[in-house]
Amino acid sequence: MVPISYYLILAAILFCIGVAAFLIKRNIISVFMSIELMLNAVNLTFVAFAHQWHQVSGQIFVFFVMVVAAAEAAVGLAIIIAIFRARNTLNVDQVDLMKL
Amino acid sequence: MHLVLFIIFGGLCVAGALNLLFQRHPINAALSLIVVMSSLAVLYLLLGAEFLAAAQVIVYSGAIMVLFTFVIMLLNAGSEERTHGSKAAYAIGIPGAAALFAALAYIFLSNSKSLSTAKLGDYIVTTSDLSRVLFRDLLLPFEVTSVLILVAILGAVALARREH
Known part of the structure; x- marks a missing residue:
């Protein structure tokens, strides 16, 4: 017997660690990995609420999030490879051509 | 039983996520992210989502993380160095994330009366x-x-x- 709120708190912890890692990390691959961590945390809340209300649609949402995350990972890593070829760095502070 | 499994794998999740936050080398961050995703699969199983647990292992900790480690090794990514921007991010990012967590935890705990408890095998999809x-x-x-x-x-x- 575990209250659903424990699962939601765990998901909140994971999401906030993901937000902190997104802001702190300077390596573009690590930044991308923290986005994946945030997506996983949100998936956990979807599954927890699907269990709470006995609805299948929460799990369907998680399925679609997984599909979109896979597509996003493929395109994002291709962009990272293209950036590395063009600028020869992975540090986000040195990829600031569009910054004012 | 359910609570013990939840504490073990939830603790593994948080430990892996914190390790991701504090590791400087991307390959260590990627390996700790695999730990997080695999323990999340066990939590899905506890919540009765058996297809999603399998898909989590196959798609996330399998396919996506293989892609990540492949790119890290292909680009030969070294450990990141501290720059001026990272100091500002530390000063704003940690309190901001803590404030976000405080707000979310307050909302979840104040509404926990209206949420039920999860029993093992209660609702299996x-x-x-x-x-x-x-x-x-x-x-x-x-x-x-x-x-x-x-x-x-x-x-x-x-x-x-x-x-x-």
């Missing part, structure tokens, strides 16, 4: 339940995602191709 909804009610969105994946494959190939 089998693969046939899931596929019945997916292929009967949501057939069009399902087919549209296949187009999305096709576009993503073409985009990834076009972006990563070396230009002559």
